[in-house]
Amino acid sequence: xxxxxxxxxxxxxxxxxxxxxxxxxxxxxxxxxxxxxxxxxxxxxxxxxxxxxxxxxxxxxxxxxxxxxxxxxxxxxxxxxxxxxxxxxxxxxxxxxxxxxxxxxxxxxxxxxxxxxxxxxxxxxxxxxxxxxxxxxxxxxxxxxxxxxxxxxxxxxxxxxxxxxxxxxxxxxxxxxxxxxxxxxxxxxxxxxxxxxxxxxxxxxxxxxxxxxxxxxxxxxxxxxxxxxxxxxxxxxxxxxxxxxxxxxxxxxxxxxxxxxxxxxxxxxxxxxxxxxxxxx
Amino acid sequence: xxxxxxxxxxxxxxxxxxxxxxxxxxxxxxxxxxxxxxxxxxxxxxxxxxxxxxxxxxxxxxxxxxxxxxxxxxxxxxxxxxxxxxxxxxxxxxxxxxxxxxxxxxxxxxxxxxxxxxxxxxxxxxxxxxxxxxxxxxxxxxxxxxxxxxxxxxxxxxxxxxxxxxxxxxxxxxxxxxxxxxxxxxxxxxxxxxxxxxxxxxxxxxxxxxxxxxxxxxxxxxxxxxxxxxxxxx
Numbered sequence: 001x002x003x004x005x006x007x008x009x010x011x012x013x014x015x016x017x018x019x020x021x022x023x024x025x026x027x028x029x030x031x032x033x034x035x036x037x038x039x040x041x042x043x044x045x046x047x048x049x050x051x052x053x054x055x056x057x058x059x060x061x062x063x064x065x066x067x068x069x070x071x072x073x074x075x076x077x078x079x080x081x082x083x084x085x086x087x088x089x090x091x092x093x094x095x096x097x098x099x100x101x102x103x104x105x106x107x108x109x110x111x112x113x114x115x116x117x118x119x120x121x122x123x124x125x126x127x128x129x130x131x132x133x134x135x136x137x138x139x140x141x142x143x144x145x146x147x148x149x150x151x152x153x154x155x156x157x158x159x160x161x162x163x164x165x166x167x168x169x170x171x172x173x174x175x176x177x178x179x180x181x182x183x184x185x186x187x188x189x190x191x192x193x194x195x196x197x198x199x200x201x202x203x204x205x206x207x208x209x210x211x212x213x214x215x216x217x218x219x220x221x222x223x224x225x226x227x228x229x230x231x232x233x234x235x236x237x238x239x240x241x242x243x244x245x246x247x248x249x250x251x252x253x254x255x256x257x258x259x260x261x262x263x264x265x266x267x268x269x270x271x272x273x274x275x276x277x278x279x280x281x
Numbered sequence: 282x283x284x285x286x287x288x289x290x291x292x293x294x295x296x297x298x299x300x301x302x303x304x305x306x307x308x309x310x311x312x313x314x315x316x317x318x319x320x321x322x323x324x325x326x327x328x329x330x331x332x333x334x335x336x337x338x339x340x341x342x343x344x345x346x347x348x349x350x351x352x353x354x355x356x357x358x359x360x361x362x363x364x365x366x367x368x369x370x371x372x373x374x375x376x377x378x379x380x381x382x383x384x385x386x387x388x389x390x391x392x393x394x395x396x397x398x399x400x401x402x403x404x405x406x407x408x409x410x411x412x413x414x415x416x417x418x419x420x421x422x423x424x425x426x427x428x429x430x431x432x433x434x435x436x437x438x439x440x441x442x443x444x445x446x447x448x449x450x451x452x453x454x455x456x457x458x459x460x461x462x463x464x465x466x467x468x469x470x471x472x473x474x475x476x477x478x479x480x481x482x483x484x485x486x487x488x489x490x491x492x493x494x495x496x497x498x499x500x501x502x503x504x505x506x507x508x509x510x511x512x513x514x515x
Contacts, residue, residue, distance in 0.1 A: 276362050278290035279290075
């Protein structure tokens, strides 16, 4: 058990902040966003959530993670920006490398890591502030941006999130007045404003109607050559529509990973076949 | 691991069972039409030939029904993996079976023309052999598809070589008849068309066998593409 790292969330949180020295892992602004998961296991207390996951996520592509409820999809996603360790009793073994550097290695600044590896959750969670302030929050805090530079960053992020045309005249209005789909795109814009190399999305459309879902999926399609996108979804059709690669997990273990077209038409593993045809799970 | 398909999935799998049964019905009818058409030809039985032409309409109707069911399942259930391969295959198989019916009609129409012409028919025993083999291929191909048996699907493709060889042999036999006695030209041409139609039935059985391989293994073997070639194009 000596290799297992116990989470020290409080310590890490104290380390984070705009004035901290950035580690090698978080310094490399030219990084491609290439994620390599090696023999990675995760526990919550005595409960094992992930078992020796080996996975390569190519840069600037969309990878979908699918599997039955409780299979460890979200845990795997949250392992990629060390969010699990905010849960008391969480521990890990193995490594997750971002452009070659172990993000669980010593001296990694989790705050800066999470700028590079942005995350969008199932429920949109805008701050109860204006549209502008929501997007400006990251650049202000992390980059010290202000004035026209800040305005430019906000506009760029909103444009990249396909939200600019709808909000350009409503920037000072409260973010909570936006529709559910717009709020989710605002959260994506908020993540993009930090100029991340990786965007993690955990069931980002499960609370949205088909039209808003379609907007998000189109947005992911637009962003797929700029960012490494990892998408956890229960919607197999969404995984099939949006991703280039798909990862299937069951009971905390990786069953199959590969090209989405192949996996959804002719999977190699009988368990994958059984899951995506509804014969188990 | 649980094994609890949702109600929706159970309904879907019931519908897949219905679709399989439709294909089996179509296959049974298509095979019997081929049998009846060759009987009509060999026995010079005009009534049997007309019965084939009449019965083909039922096969056409079944094709439309089968295709509509498969399309609605694609739209409503959005199937994946084996289920997707089955539905795509079912649409192709039903179309192939309908074409088998058309070939049986062509043979029956040839039989009617031969009866009406009162011409003597050259003896070509290989026609019966060809009909038997084509029909057996069709039956095996459907079994392969319904049971998702890739090995049987491949075996159907291999059996097609023998039917092609019989077709070549029949052509040479009929050519000899025609060169030897010009009065046999008209009936020989009719028999050549019959042979051609039976050869096409075997080709359609081969297609269904290839669909069975795709269903079972997810591999496209049609047009003799090897998997390496396909990898580079997908």
